[in-house]
Each structure stands twice: as structure tokens, then as C-alpha cells.
Amino acid sequence: MIGTIRKHSKWLWWFIAGLTIISFVWWGTAPGSRNGSGRGSGDLGSIAGRKVTLDAYLGAKGEVYIEHWLNTHRWPDRDPNYSAADLDRDIYLRLMLIQKAEDLGIHVGNDAVATMAKVILSSPALVQAFGNNVESVPLEDFVKAVLRPENLSAADFENLVRHELVIEQLRQMVGMSGVLITPQEAAAVYQHEYQKLSAQIVVFSASNYLAAVPVTPASVGQFYTNYLAEYRLPDRVEVNYVAFPVTNFMAGAEQKLTNLNDQVEAIYNRYGTNAVPDAKSPADAKGKIREALIREQALADARQQADDFANTVFNMDPVRPENLATVAKQKGLAVHLTAPFGQAYGPAEFTAPEAFTKAAFGLTPDEPLAGPIVGRDAIYVIALSQQLPSEIPPLSRIRDRVTRDYQLHEGTLRAQEAGTNFVLKLQIALARGSSFSSACMAAGLRPETLPPFSLSTADLPELGDHVALNQLKSVAFATPAGHASDFETTDDGGFIVYVKGQLPLDTAAMAADLPQFTAAFRQQRENAAFYSWLDRNASRDLRNTPIFQEQAKTPAP
Numbered sequence: 001m002i003g004t005i006r007k008h009s010k011w012l013w014w015f016i017a018g019l020t021i022i023s024f025v026w027w028g029t030a031p032g033s034r035n036g037s038g039r040g041s042g043d044l045g046s047i048a049g050r051k052v053t054l055d056a057y058l059g060a061k062g063e064v065y066i067e068h069w070l071n072t073h074r075w076p077d078r079d080p081n082y083s084a085a086d087l088d089r090d091i092y093l094r095l096m097l098i099q100k101a102e103d104l105g106i107h108v109g110n111d112a113v114a115t116m117a118k119v120i121l122s123s124p125a126l127v128q129a130f131g132n133n134v135e136s137v138p139l140e141d142f143v144k145a146v147l148r149p150e151n152l153s154a155a156d157f158e159n160l161v162r163h164e165l166v167i168e169q170l171r172q173m174v175g176m177s178g179v180l181i182t183p184q185e186a187a188a189v190y191q192h193e194y195q196k197l198s199a200q201i202v203v204f205s206a207s208n209y210l211a212a213v214p215v216t217p218a219s220v221g222q223f224y225t226n227y228l229a230e231y232r233l234p235d236r237v238e239v240n241y242v243a244f245p246v247t248n249f250m251a252g253a254e255q256k257l258t259n260l261n262d263q264v265e266a267i268y269n270r271y272g273t274n275a276v277p278d279a280k281s282p283a284d285a286k287g288k289i290r291e292a293l294i295r296e297q298a299l300a301d302a303r304q305q306a307d308d309f310a311n312t313v314f315n316m317d318p319v320r321p322e323n324l325a326t327v328a329k330q331k332g333l334a335v336h337l338t339a340p341f342g343q344a345y346g347p348a349e350f351t352a353p354e355a356f357t358k359a360a361f362g363l364t365p366d367e368p369l370a371g372p373i374v375g376r377d378a379i380y381v382i383a384l385s386q387q388l389p390s391e392i393p394p395l396s397r398i399r400d401r402v403t404r405d406y407q408l409h410e411g412t413l414r415a416q417e418a419g420t421n422f423v424l425k426l427q428i429a430l431a432r433g434s435s436f437s438s439a440c441m442a443a444g445l446r447p448e449t450l451p452p453f454s455l456s457t458a459d460l461p462e463l464g465d466h467v468a469l470n471q472l473k474s475v476a477f478a479t480p481a482g483h484a485s486d487f488e489t490t491d492d493g494g495f496i497v498y499v500k501g502q503l504p505l506d507t508a509a510m511a512a513d514l515p516q517f518t519a520a521f522r523q524q525r526e527n528a529a530f531y532s533w534l535d536r537n538a539s540r541d542l543r544n545t546p547i548f549q550e551q552a553k554t555p556a557p
Helices: 010-017 021-027 054-072 084-103 110-121 123-131 140-152 156-174 183-194 217-226 247-256 258-277 282-314 323-332 352-360 395-431 436-442 468-474 507-541 544-551
Strands: 197-206 236-245 369-374 378-388 489-491 493-502
Touching: 010 468, 021 369, 054 084, 054 140, 054 352, 084 156, 084 507, 084 544, 110 140, 110 156, 123 140, 123 282, 140 156, 156 507, 183 507, 197 395, 217 323, 217 395, 236 323, 247 282, 258 282, 258 436, 282 323, 282 378, 323 378, 352 369, 352 378, 369 436, 395 436, 395 489, 468 489, 468 493
Parallel strands: none
Antiparallel strands: 197 493, 236 378, 369 378, 489 493
């Protein structure tokens, strides 16, 4: 239900951090990020001037519990990545949204609730968790096996589903202003995004100036002293891990989904292209829904195998990090070792989920094992290898690296000096009628003609590693046609771009793309309107709740 935005308040962070049930059904489980039990007594504060009762708080708490379990297959109080504060925030946000929906008279019928409940109970991940060879988990089985042991009931599940649907309607209502986009406005935005430029560029890269940098022991030593703090290594950890890649389970997952086509059609018929806002056609949307359902099933299968493996590892006595390799050998699984990594950047060998790094730095000799840790592409079980404290390596140990850094630093300065000096010469040459290419070549530089690009261009391989695409677009679209930009600095030098002119818009492509573009644009504007509303209302209406008052004391993330 909720997308991602770049600018947000503390409250938006809390709300966007999790997935709603509807998102869980369509796009699979996501790794949890919480733990704790929330408040249960004392002054519960007020929302928009109305006292929060204990019954309302506990009801919302039950819904958050069930939602978290459906997303992670862990209860909040048993999820090491989910804090009591996280739980409290989710409860108060849910209470506020439910209250807002009631004030606006938003209600959903029992049929809609029953339909959505059936969709949730038919989720491949949930079916897999029960190990049933059925298309849907019976409600009574779900209540008996999952809810009742936690003192939750079918009524709590029904309230969760009902309120998720109500909150979705609230989102649509609040975001309605974003939907009010005229065809002319959509066409203007499309033209802005897809209007292409014809341009040339000359790049000043440090690599072209490295040969002119004199390297002496004294200069390298001085550079090391000047930038000593840059070479401090943070606290690091090295872990062994066994990975269960989702791709290993995709083929088997597709075979298990015997009613896959029906599920795809049901989701598409209910949500249309809104289910996949970036789809280019109904067929593309259905294909992506299909892929997501298969991936969800594959993730559930990987999770099941990872759970079985982890249970065997954790049940060995005594608890030792070597247990991971022992069980992996028994099961024919590969054990991998990361290079030491810091908490800020994670393993270099693969893109690990944040929970992986957090779990790795939570390992101790007494508790050397963790997992399963759910990532987008794999599930991991890890064991501590070694912990390394922060240090500054001596120059003798990292001389080659310091030497390269020194050369790059000096080469970058020379490249930027050359680029700055060339700007004036270029302006004079252009004013005298010379072309950009001839002015560059006269100065011994090599200009490059770029392929046409627009603000929507996602990749431009011709730029190489020296110029970031977004920086190029920012500069080029601010430069008038027939002119050259100023010298723009980059990490290893800089560049000058010459804009030859705008190219005619492809009207045929525009006519074909505009309906889908308009739908996606409306969805984006609808979400933006809702986020803005949520920020304003949460900051105002939750100010008299304990969790808001506690959070107000800490800086925004």
C-alpha cells in the first residue's frame, strides 16, 4: 500500500518502514525489523483530543501482531530486529488512521472482508508455512495453530483485514487530489520527462594526469599523515554463512502453484495496472504479477529449508560457531566466509539486507549463531568467525593503497585545474564561431558525442565511470541550446557538456505510452498527497501520545 519517498518525517519513517497485508499478499514476505510488547497500562495519551482507551490500544496491538507475523512469520516479541518502540509506533499510527477513517465515515462490507481474508489465507507463503497441500489455509486451522497460542482470535484477524481495507480506502480518498490530472498536464509532464537532447561532452579525468604526478617516499608519507583519519578501520566482523538463494527454488515454486493463472487473473481483475504501476501493458502487468507470485512461493520454500537447517544448527549442544559448518557438510551445503566488514557498509561479496549486518554485529562468543535472515534474493544463516577492533594500519602495511590514493588525489587536482582553465578558452572559441569539437581538439582534448538522452533516461554507458548520469542530466538540461556548461567537478576530475539542441519528440511513442504514463503519474501524485497528509496529521494528532513525546526527543533518521 505504501511506497517509498526520499523526504519524510519521523512518523513517515515509521509508517513506510513496514508492509501492509495487501502488499504482503501481492509481493511476498519481507524481512521483519522489530520486537517488543508495547504498552499495556498507564496513561495511553490521546489522539486528536480523544483519549486512547486500553481496549482500543490492545485491539490495535493485536492487529499489529498478526500483521507482523504474516509479514515475517515471527511474533514481534520474538523478533530481535523489532523493538518495543517500533511496536508502539505502529500501534499509535494504526489507531490514528482507524480514527480518521471513522470520522470520514469509511466502512467496508463483510463480503469485501471475507474476500480479502481468503486471499491472505491463500498466500503461497502462508500455505507453505502450514505445509498443507491445499490452495488455502482454513481459517479455523490458522486460528488454532497461529492465533490462539498468542491469545488472539478470529475476531482480531477480521479486524485486521477490515481495517487494512479501510486504511486503503482512506489512502485513496486523501490522495484523490493527486488523481485530478488533466490529459494536458500529463502530456506536458511526459514531454518534460522524455524530451531528448543532442549533446557533446569533454571529460577531464584524473587517470589522464597520473603520469605527471611525482611520487616520493616523503610525499606519500606526508599524504598519509594529512589524511590519517581516512585510513582508520572501523570495528569489523567476519562471519561464515550459508545462503539459500531464491533463484534455486523458482522452478519448483512454479510447479507448486497449480492455480497460478487464476491467481494472476484474480489480482489483475481486482487491481488492474495499479497492481504494477510501472507495467507497460496489461500483459506486462500480468507477467510481473506472475513473477511476483512465483518469487513469493520460492521465498517461502527457501525460508522453509533455511528454517530446517537453522533448527538443526541451533539445537546442537554445546553452541559453537563450528556447528554451522558441521551441519552444512551433513546436508551438502556450501559455507562461505565474508571478508571483514564494518557496520556502515556490510559485506562486500553480496548485497546483504540491513538485518544481516545488524545480526552479524550482534554475535558474541556466547551467542555465535543467527538466522534465518531474510533478504530479497536469499535467506542466510550465519556464524561468527572473528571480531576485529577499530585501528589505523601503519603506513608500511598499506603503502600501496596510500600511494594510489596520493596519485589519484594529485591527478584529480590537475584534472580540475585543466578543466577550469579550458572554460575561458572554450567560451572565446565559441564566440568566434568555432565548433565545440574543434575547440576541444585544438586544446588537445577529445570530445565525445553522446547518444540522445532525456530526463527519463536510466542508463548511458558511454559516460563510463567518470560522470554520473544524474549529474550530467542536471547540468545539460540547465544549459541553453547552442551553449556549453561551466566546468562541473566530479570525484576524479570533471566535465563540460555542450548542448547542441533539443530533438523532436517521438509523437507516436508518446501516443502509445501516454495512457500508462498518466496512470503511473496519477498513482505517484496520489501517494505524495497521502504522505503529505499523513505527515501533517501524525505530527499534530499524535503529539499527546507517549511514543510521540519520546520520539520528539531524538533526531529524525
